[in-house]
Amino acid sequence: MISAASQDHPAPERRHAGAASVAVVDTQRTELLKLDNISKIFGGVKALQSIKFDVMPGEVLCLAGENGCGKSTLIKVISGVYQPEPDAVMLMDGQSIEGLDPAKARELGIQVIWQDLALFPEMTVAENIAFEQNLGPRPRLVNYRQMKVAARRILERLGVSIDLGRSVRSLSIAQRQIVAIARALVADARLVFMDEPTASLSHAETEALLKIVRRLSADGIAVVFVSHRLAEVLDVCTRVTVLRDGQYVGTFPTAGMTQTRLTELMTGRTFDYAVRTTDLSAAPVVLQVADLTRRGEYDAVSFAVRKGEILGVTGRLGAGRTELALSLFGMTRPGAGSISLDGKKLSLGSNRDAIRAGIAYVSEDRLQLGLVQPQSIGDNTVAAVLDDLLDATRLISLKKRDSLITDWIEQLAVKIGKPEDAVSTLSGGNQQRIVLAKWLATNPKLLILDSPTVGVDVGARAGIFAIIHKLAAQGMAILLISDEIPEVYFNADRILHMRNGRVVREYVPGATSIDQIERDVHA
Known part of the structure; x- marks a missing residue:
């Protein structure tokens, strides 16, 4: 002990x-x-x-x-x-x-609110909250008035207001959490x-x-x-x-x-915490963003990411970080401004255009957007490079496929049973390594990481950032987005602070204290 x-x-x-x-x-x-x-x-x-x-x-x-x-x-x-x-x-x-x-x-x-919340998405807020009240040994009519009264009383106790008639599917994740808590309280938790x-x-x-x-x-x-x-x-x-x-x-x-x-x-x-001190001012620019604007999301954003640099982006809710990342990956079109990669201006009509140009994007929503949970570890690993695995007959070469899967699992030290196992069987940290493997297999020039450690434990986080540092050392340009300021402070060469869709300040870790950055971001 x-x-x-x-x-x-x-x-x-x-x-x-x-x-x-x-x-x-x-x-x-x-x-x-x-x-x-x-x-x-x-x-x-x-x-x-x-x-x-x-x-x-x-x-x-x-x-x-x-x-x-x-x-x-x-x-x-x-x-x-x-x-x-x-x-x-x-x-x-x-x-x-x-x-x-x-x-x-x-x-x-005793009540347990699991991470998946176990709510009924097509049912209303009131029906989900008062669900257990309608369980019993015999069928009976549902008293919807009583159900709404009970649900409203619990939400008032929590000090929140949610439309009782809305379907849970239409709620934000935060609102669903509140519904799950309210359901536990109705059951006299x-x-x-x-x-x-x-x-x-x-x-x-x-x-x-x-x-x-x-x-x-x-x-x-x-x-x-x-x-x-x-x-x-x-x-x-x-x-x-x-x-x-x-x-x-x-x-x-x-x-x-x-x-x-x-x-x-x-x-x-024991983990060592130290800021990065690499001088990359003379390194060639990989990504250049100039006055990029998308109405209602971000405005006149300009920055550059150099070869081998990790550029951190942080800010509060609504800062426009993810919206900016989606445009850099071709998922949305900016209304003004320009994006250049290796000095060549890009016109990105889709994520396929971005992938072909050499841009990879690890989404903050690993479960919904990063992986196909029922599919195998192997299938998820090669999902973005299927065209590269075709043989002369235009069919997938199993030899190429298996070789690629084995190579990336070994390189990223992913702990798995078998490549044929569903990716959902892996821990959060190992799932995130498979997401990285999927995009690194595209051999990107720019890697965009949007909250890459969400749902990943502390030990696995250190392993993921070790991989990120290694990629940067090999010359990859990396855009690291996170609302956890220590993550960007101890893993980025520079940090951009976004607020209300604009870049309001740039920091160099070490030259500015982490306390100062947190005060600025949460002011």
Whole structure:
């Protein structure tokens, strides 16, 4: 076990004041939930080994660890999906829990909001929120008036307003998160697990969600928060329980904890944080953007990216970062201005034009736009270069295909079972490596990375950025877009700050402090 008292390394991050509004844990009270000696074995593989876990009423607790550490398995044990091995101790309000299954867990007030939210997209907001109220052993008529009253009451309790008659499909991801939380409260939740609730949210949407989490805490509802965004963990949680490789590392107060220290606890490794100091002022320009404008999205944007340079772009919600990236990749047409690659002006009518010119784009939405989840790892890897795999008969050469797949899996150190496995079987970090492989196979001159570490754990993030640094060292020009300022600060040579569709300032990491950039961006 690692001691919480061991020396921290210098950290690029700080605690935020928001944590002060979370309910203070009274350690003299009985734990809402207390587990001891929780183990789970699948086919001889020890997914969990003698885990300890406890959460107090009204507490916001973080359950932290890399992908594959056992977090999801532990949550499924607590929610009755899996049965632990014999000799496990499970107490709720000090009383032993026997024969726990999903129905009994819900009766006890245990609710889980998984990352996919498990909502019904074609049903209305009210129907989704009050869904469980209409379940029962016998068929019965649905009381829509009562359903709307219950849904409205819960949303008012959360301090939000959403049209109860709208279909969930029409809602933003942030609004769907609120609907999922409201559904848990209708079911009289006392303990809510939130699995990566902010993975697809903007900074502003995340702040709104954390405000709701604090409101739940103030109402006495315990929340277990699972997130790879460690700044949020330190902001909203009072304690953090760390798992590594299915084992219990420890439970630590977040007061005084840094992202660096928490990363070390989760991974067992030390990470060095240092700004890039490469002088690329004499390197040839790969991408030149001049006065690029698209009405309502971005305005008079000008910048250059040089060979081997990583240019960071950051800013708040609505800054126009992704909209700019889509135009650079030919997905939308700018109304004015120019784009040049290697000194040649481009007229991009589609993403195919951009790919042919030598531009690759890794979308921020890996699940929907980056990968075809049901298809194999191999098929996803070669999806953008099928024309290059054709033989003399205009059919795909299996030899070329298999060679390319093997080559990129080895180069990017992707951990897989078999190339024929569905890409959905991979962890978030390995899925992102497959997205990179798909685009690197096109041999691009410019690689656009839009929030490349969304939903990726801290250890895998370091591996992905190591790949990005290697690509830059080989001469690739890279545009790195992220709303996580430490990501661009420690991985980019220069940083552009976008606000309301315009570039308002340029920074050089090291010459400007990360605190100054964060103040400017969030002012």
